Amino acid sequence: MDPLTLTLCLACFFAVCFFIAHYGKSRTGRSTEEYFIAGRRIGGFVAALTYSATTYSAFMMVGLVGLTAIHGVGALGFELIYLMGLVLAVAFGLRFYAAGRVWGFITPAQLLSYRFQSPFLGVVVAVLYHVFLIPYMAVQLIGAGSLLSGVTGGAIPFEAGAIALAAVAFAYTLWGGMRAVAWTDALQSLVMLASSIAMLIVVFQLAGGFTQVFAKLSSEPEMLSVPGPHGKFVIPVFISMTVPWFFFSISNPQVVQRFYIPRSVRSLRDMLRGFLVFGFTYTIIVTLLGLAAHVLVPHIDNQNMVTPALLTMVPEPIAVLVIIGILAASISTLDSIMLTLSSAFALDVVKALRPTCSDSLALKLGKAFMVVIILATVAFSFTRGLIVELAVTSSMWLLQLVPAFIAALVWSRAGRLSAASSIGVGVAVTAILSLLGVNPLKVSPGIWGFIASSITLISVALMESPSRVGASFKQGLEEFIKSSLTA
Numbered sequence: 160m161d162p163l164t165l166t167l168c169l170a171c172f173f174a175v176c177f178f179i180a181h182y183g184k185s186r187t188g189r190s191t192e193e194y195f196i197a198g199r200r201i202g203g204f205v206a207a208l209t210y211s212a213t214t215y216s217a218f219m220m221v222g223l224v225g226l227t228a229i230h231g232v233g234a235l236g237f238e239l240i241y242l243m244g245l246v247l248a249v250a251f252g253l254r255f256y257a258a259g260r261v262w263g264f265i266t267p268a269q270l271l272s273y274r275f276q277s278p279f280l281g282v283v284v285a286v287l288y289h290v291f292l293i294p295y296m297a298v299q300l301i302g303a304g305s306l307l308s309g310v311t312g313g314a315i316p317f318e319a320g321a322i323a324l325a326a327v328a329f330a331y332t333l334w335g336g337m338r339a340v341a342w343t344d345a346l347q348s349l350v351m352l353a354s355s356i357a358m359l360i361v362v363f364q365l366a367g368g369f370t371q372v373f374a375k376l377s378s379e380p381e382m383l384s385v386p387g388p389h390g391k392f393v394i395p396v397f398i399s400m401t402v403p404w405f406f407f408s409i410s411n412p413q414v415v416q417r418f419y420i421p422r423s424v425r426s427l428r429d430m431l432r433g434f435l436v437f438g439f440t441y442t443i444i445v446t447l448l449g450l451a452a453h454v455l456v457p458h459i460d461n462q463n464m465v466t467p468a469l470l471t472m473v474p475e476p477i478a479v480l481v482i483i484g485i486l487a488a489s490i491s492t493l494d495s496i497m498l499t500l501s502s503a504f505a506l507d508v509v510k511a512l513r514p515t516c517s518d519s520l521a522l523k524l525g526k527a528f529m530v531v532i533i534l535a536t537v538a539f540s541f542t543r544g545l546i547v548e549l550a551v552t553s554s555m556w557l558l559q560l561v562p563a564f565i566a567a568l569v570w571s572r573a574g575r576l577s578a579a580s581s582i583g584v585g586v587a588v589t590a591i592l593s594l595l596g597v598n599p600l601k602v603s604p605g606i607w608g609f610i611a612s613s614i615t616l617i618s619v620a621l622m623e624s625p626s627r628v629g630a631s632f633k634q635g636l637e638e639f640i641k642s643s644l645t646a
Contacts, residue, residue: 160471160478162314165307168479169486172350173327176343176490180331183339191518191525194336195265195502196419201341203426207433209344210417212351212491214407214438217302218550219445220355220485224469225462227449231382233392235446237400242438244405248418248431251409254568255418256427257639266499267415267564268507274567274632275575278511283579284560285507287586288412289500289532293539295411295553296496296532299489300324300540301463306485309467310478321540324489329533332494332501333526337420340494347487352437354484355444361473362451375454382453399603403554409564410557413492413499424643463543493536500532501525555605559585562609562616568636570620571629577620585612 187193201209227234255270264270268288272281300321307320331339366372376382386392408414421427449465456468466485470478505525509516516524562581566573589608592598599607 160310160312160475162311164475165311165315165479165482169483172483172487176327176346177331177334179342179346180335180339183342184335187336187338189519189522191502191506191522192263192265193338194522195498195506195525196259196416197337197341199259199420200422201338201420201426202422203429204433205341205345206417206421206426206430207437208348209341209420209491209495210414210430210434211437211441212344212348212488213413213417213495214434214492215348215351215441215488216492217299217306217485217489219441220351220448220481220488221302221306221463221466222298222550223445224449224452225459225465227446228452228456228465229460229462230389230391231384231387231453232446232450233385233387233397234449235442236385237392237397237404238442238446240401241404241407242435242442244408245431245435245438247406248408248414248434251565251568252418252427252431253424253640253643254636255409255415256421256424257636257643258568259419261635261639265416265419266502266506267412268503271563271567271578272507272511274628275563275573275578275626276628277575277579280575280579280582281507282511283582285503287556287560287582288503291553291556292412292496292500293532293535293553294549296493296536297539297542298549298553299328299493300536301543301549303486303489304540305463305543306467306470306482309464310470310482317543318541322537324486324493325533325537325540328490328493328497329529332497333529337498340491340498341420344491344495347491348437350480351484351488351491352441354481355441355448357477358469358473358481359444359448359451361477362448362455362469365472366451366454372451372454376450379453382450393601395598395601399555399598399606400551402606402609403551403558406558406561407554410554410561412503413495415564416495416499416502497529497532501529504528552605555603555608556586556589558605558609559589559612562613566616566620567632569633571633572623572625573616573620573629574623574626576623577616580619581612581616584615585609588612 192198258264258270262273268281268284271284272278303324304317304321307315308317363369381388421430452465452469459465459468505521509521509524563578585608588611589604592604
């Protein structure tokens with residue numbers, strides 16, 4: 160593919176995104192609430208699209224296509240587990256939303272700080288977010304760098320593609336805040352879906368049609384069964400991959416923060432319904448692309464390079480559209496995480512360590528810290544790790560925070576000590592097993608950390624004195640939810 164043509168097309172698309180970001184900035188006030196969560200005034204349609212774009216990234220059209228092409232249909236089960244995890248968003252999303260409305264939370268860590276009366280806990284969680292999410296942010300740059308380098312035959316180097324994507328995401332996130340991110344996400348999610356559908360149609364035509372593809376796959380029955388041709392999806396590995404994915408909607412702060420932005424309970428419902436439709440459709444499309452890719456490019460053994468190889472086979476206009484869609488997916492995830500980490504630094508670290516710091520100064524410091532975040536992400540992306548593995552690893556570490564969040568929302572007895580112990584034990588067990596290279600029963604360290612974290616929280620909470628704040632917090636949530644549902 161001609162690098163100049165591709166560069167011009169990308170420049171035009173990003174110019175449109177900048178225009179939307181600028182318009183979003185013109186509608187954004189000066190407060191931290193306005194900048195980080197758009198003043199809690201995002202409608203259901205845009206909320207659904209930004210939720211979708213934040214969740215689905217280069218992981219899908221680059222990582223999952225490659226995973227499916229090499230390891231078979233088990234990849235579909237892996238990704239559908241994530242959609243099944245939407246029951247957690249339904250179960251806890253309204254509680255996150257209510258907590259944001261009643262107590263004015265902007266970040267997930269603020270909820271833990273208030274509920275457990277521990278600013279220090281909020282600082283620790285914010286720091287962990289920064290450490291654990293860097294690999295997942297790097298996934299977006301690895302996807303972009305691999306894609307641009309692959310389709311141009313190296314004319315656009317991997318490093319140049321990764322840095323360019325980072326610069327674009329950084330620029331309009333810094334410029335416009337959540338409203339700019341949400342509105343550009345809406346455009347980008349629509350481009351993601353449209354481009355994937357176009358790609359699916361063309362790729363199946365190249366492969367001889369739907370019937371022909373599955374006729375060829377039937378000669379390799381291991382592709383249509385588990386554990387797959389290379390034994391990837393044996394039960395211990397499948398558990399290790401899917402459990403962190405199932406809890407993704409309440410473990411990843413950039414997703415949790417989306418529960419704070421809808422303008423009403425109805426908008427929150429529309430957000431979740433819209434995401435379910437988008438997610439299921441996108442998952443099926445991407446998995447079918449991976450199966451077709453196995454027929455068309457069976458010689459590719461690097462998961463990250465399957466999609467670039469496919470794109471060299473399709474008509475250039477379709478290839479350009481798909482590349483824009485993939486980069487849009489990468490940017491939408493990258494800017495959302497960047498904004499979330501910026502808010503965590505400003506409100507959970509700066510404000511906690513210096514309570515007298517004004518909102519305006521905290522906001523400036525949060526924006527400035529984006530530079531550190533993006534530089535760390537670019538540096539990590541140069542390791543060129545496998546996209547699927549990095550994404551799962553990031554979620555594996557974030558999984559250790561889940562028991563504390565669930566307890567904060569539903570169990571009034573849990574207190575500061577049980578929450579802090581739970582997080583500490585979960586992270587420590589995961590770290591120790593990872594450093595030792597030990598996987599008991601061949602299950603990843605993160606799963607054992609999660610089990611230890613859950614047991615610790617329950618055990619310590621039962622020995623703690625009942626928390627008065629816990630009881631009043633739970634009562635406040637339930638009263639707000641009741642009044643919202645009956646209004």
